[in-house]
Amino acid sequence: MTDQDMYSKIDINTYQKETELKNGTKVLLRPMVAEDQDALYEFFKAIPKEDSRYLRDDVSSRLLVEKWAKNLDYEKTLPILAIKDDAIIGDATINRRRSGWKNHLGTVRVFVHKEYRDVGLGHLMIDELVDIAYKLGIEKLIVEIPDPAGTAAINAFTRAGFHRVAVIPNMVKDRENMPVDVAVMMKDVRPAHDEAYDYDF
Numbered sequence: 001m002t003d004q005d006m007y008s009k010i011d012i013n014t015y016q017k018e019t020e021l022k023n024g025t026k027v028l029l030r031p032m033v034a035e036d037q038d039a040l041y042e043f044f045k046a047i048p049k050e051d052s053r054y055l056r057d058d059v060s061s062r063l064l065v066e067k068w069a070k071n072l073d074y075e076k077t078l079p080i081l082a083i084k085d086d087a088i089i090g091d092a093t094i095n096r097r098r099s100g101w102k103n104h105l106g107t108v109r110v111f112v113h114k115e116y117r118d119v120g121l122g123h124l125m126i127d128e129l130v131d132i133a134y135k136l137g138i139e140k141l142i143v144e145i146p147d148p149a150g151t152a153a154i155n156a157f158t159r160a161g162f163h164r165v166a167v168i169p170n171m172v173k174d175r176e177n178m179p180v181d182v183a184v185m186m187k188d189v190r191p192a193h194d195e196a197y198d199y200d201f
């Protein structure tokens with residue numbers, strides 16, 4: 001039995017989960033499919049300007065969202081959507097590399113619709129990403145959080161067991177081309193195959 005056989009405990013093509021937030025809102029979690037293109041564009045359109053700095057890409061571009069929908073490849077980028085009444089209210093992704101020295105790592109991102117914040121959805125989605133990552137055999141998760149001072153994101157990832165490993169000054173630029181610090185947080189998802197790689201945070 002290969003290492004991958006041992007840990008591959010999820011069929012991402014059939015995965016979906018019905019769950020409930022603490023305020024009673026029913027939410028469906030499932031991977032993005034091509035047909036989500038319009039709903040995803042609407043989700044991104046609703047992002048307040050002050051939050052757009054947390055996004056690596058210019059998601060106001062319909063062409064970009066179309067490209068994502070057309071080129072879905074869950075082994076590279078796995079987008080998990082939170083859906084309520086056919087609308088997307090949260091988007092969380094795990095990015096992976098199939099080979100090379102980072103192929104045990106997953107890079108995560110989470111974005112919750114402004115109207116559904118502070119009711120536990122971010123927490124729920126991060127926990128779900130960690131669970132999916134474990135089942136996919138990913139060893140470590142990493143998240144890059146821009147403008148880390150006092151953000152909800154630091155709290156949300158800390159609660160999910162991520163540790164701050166670095167703050168990189170002026171790592172990215174915001175939409176006004178101004179430099180912004182980035183906090184790097186990591187979480188060990190399952191024991192490393194080789195103990196030599198097992199960092200103690």
Ligand SMILES: CC(C)(COP(=O)(O)OP(=O)(O)OC[C@H]1O[C@@H](n2cnc3c(N)ncnc32)[C@H](O)[C@@H]1OP(=O)(O)O)[C@@H](O)C(=O)NCCC(=O)NCCS
Binds near residue numbers: 112
């Ligand atoms: C970071 C982010 C994902 C958090 O999402 P969220 O759904 O608001 O997160 P949660 O609701 O789980 O937690 C937020 C707060 O609500 C509180 N909360 C959670 N459930 C609650 C409930 N049922 N009732 C009251 N408060 C609650 C939490 O304690 C937390 O408070 P704290 O920040 O003081 O610790 C969201 O703010 C976001 O999308 N930000 C922009 C994008 C971003 O920064 N992404 C991260 C970098 S990739």
